Amino acid sequence: MNYFFGINNVIFSSEIQIPIFRNNEPSTKDISLYRATVSNGKWHIKKLENKKISSDFFLIKSNDYSNMDIFFLAYPDEVNDLIIDNLINFNNFTETSPAYRANLKIILRNGGFSSYQSEYPYSMIRKKGSILSSVHSLANVDADSNYIFIKNIYEKPIQKIFTAFLVNIKTKKIEEQFNIKTNFTNSLKLNKKLIKPEIFLFTKDFLGIPIYTSIKNKHISFEHTHPPHEYILSNNKFNIIRNLKEEVNEITC
Numbered sequence: 073m074n075y076f077f078g079i080n081n082v083i084f085s086s087e088i089q090i091p092i093f094r095n096n097e098p099s100t101k102d103i104s105l106y107r108a109t110v111s112n113g114k115w116h117i118k119k120l121e122n123k124k125i126s127s128d129f130f131l132i133k134s135n136d137y138s139n140m141d142i143f144f145l146a147y148p149d150e151v152n153d154l155i156i157d158n159l160i161n162f163n164n165f166t167e168t169s170p171a172y173r174a175n176l177k178i179i180l181r182n183g184g185f186s187s188y189q190s191e192y193p194y195s196m197i198r199k200k201g202s203i204l205s206s207v208h209s210l211a212n213v214d215a216d217s218n219y220i221f222i223k224n225i226y227e228k229p230i231q232k233i234f235t236a237f238l239v240n241i242k243t244k245k246i247e248e249q250f251n252i253k254t255n256f257t258n259s260l261k262l263n264k265k266l267i268k269p270e271i272f273l274f275t276k277d278f279l280g281i282p283i284y285t286s287i288k289n290k291h292i293s294f295e296h297t298h299p300p301h302e303y304i305l306s307n308n309k310f311n312i313i314r315n316l317k318e319e320v321n322e323i324t325c
Contacts, residue, residue, distance in 0.1 A: 074166040074191040075108075075159070076143040076174050077223050078134060079257050082181070084219075084285075085134035088143065088190055089175040092128055094168050103165060104148055105130045109141045110229040110255050115156045119148075134179075139257035142192070142225055159227045161194045183290035188283075196279050197227045203280055204317050205273040205297045207238065210284035211262055217287045218262040220273060224254050224280035231255055234277045237324050238262075241316075242270040244323050254278055274320045 078086040093099040105120045120143075125131040132143060146162040166172040176190030203222070211218045222236060231253055238248040247266050252258035252275075273282055283296040306312065 073144065073161050073163055073194045074172065074174070075194070075197065075225055076132075076176075076190050077141075077192060077225070077257055078132065078137055078139075078176065078190070079178060079221055079259070079283075080134045080137065080139055081259055084259075085179045085181060087134065087177040087179070088132040089125075089177070090130040090132070090143070090145065091172070091174065092124075092130065092145075094165065094172065095170060099128050100165070101127075102147055103145050104151075105132075106144050106146055106151060107137065107141050108144065108159065109138075110231055113229055115159060115229045117151060117154045117156065119151070140231075140255065142255075157229070159194075159197055159225070166191065178285060178292060178294050180287060180290060180292050183287070184292050186285075186292040186294035188294050188296060192223065192225050192281060196281075197225050199279055200226075200277060201279045202277075202317055202321070203236075203273065203275040203282060204313065204320065205282045206269075207262065207271045207273055208267055208269045210295050210297055211267045212286035212288070212293060213264055213267040215264075215286035215288045215293070218264065218267065219285045219287075220260045220262055221283040221285065222252055222258045222260065222275070222280045223283070224252070224256065224258070224278050226254050226278060229255070232278075234275060235324075236260065237274045237320075238266055239272050239274050239320050239323050240268075240270050241272060241320065241323075246324060247271060272320060274317075274324060276321065276324065 179185040
């Protein structure tokens with residue numbers, strides 16, 4: 073299954089549009105929309121009412137949630153408890169081929185907007201690991217400003233601070249570092265001087281989805297990164313990335 077998330081701060085708001093159908097199948101009337109958030113060391117779940125904008129879609133606006141909240145689809149008989157210790161795989165409704173897609177619309181307050189997909193797979197929620205992302209491939213040095221959003225969702229209801237690094241693999245130095253939080257949509261402003269091919273975003277302890285946003289004349293470009301091995305056409309691409317992660321990890325020790 074997939075969980076869904078948004079972005080909500082003083083610069084950006086967002087809307088999440090979630091389909092109630094599976095590819096070419098008809099809409100499912102009985103499935104419901106739920107919100108989960110961490111409070112007092114537990115996941116607290118609430119069914120959301122009146123979020124259908126048609127028979128085909130739920131719509132969640134930024135005044136409906138904070139950066140701590142996540143959302144999912146489930147049938148009422150699948151949600152047996154409203155306070156749980158771990159996120160679970162409620163169903164396979166969003167496991168489709170072609171892939172199920174929801175839409176995340178990012179809105180610059182007093183400016184434009186852009187959209188992309190908004191799914192966080194359950195398989196990532198259960199894992200720890202590291203993020204390695206090329207800054208130069210998605211950020212725009214000619215933009216007025218660039219931001220990286222890092223969404224982490226972890227199965228346990230914890231809010232733990234961990235570190236995101238901007239690492240120069242040529243000089244083997246940490247250029248900048250940020251404290252970010254688990255089970256939260258984190259926002260980092262990117263220094264344009266660091267938009268270079270040798271600069272990588274790196275985290276150690278927790279996985280997440282980095283999303284790059286560039287602003288130019290109040291217009292937005294919005295794209296999330298893919299795993300680094302997807303950029304390499306080689307039979308040993310996983311070994312290449314593993315070696316690069318080990319090298320970057322040594323720099324940040």
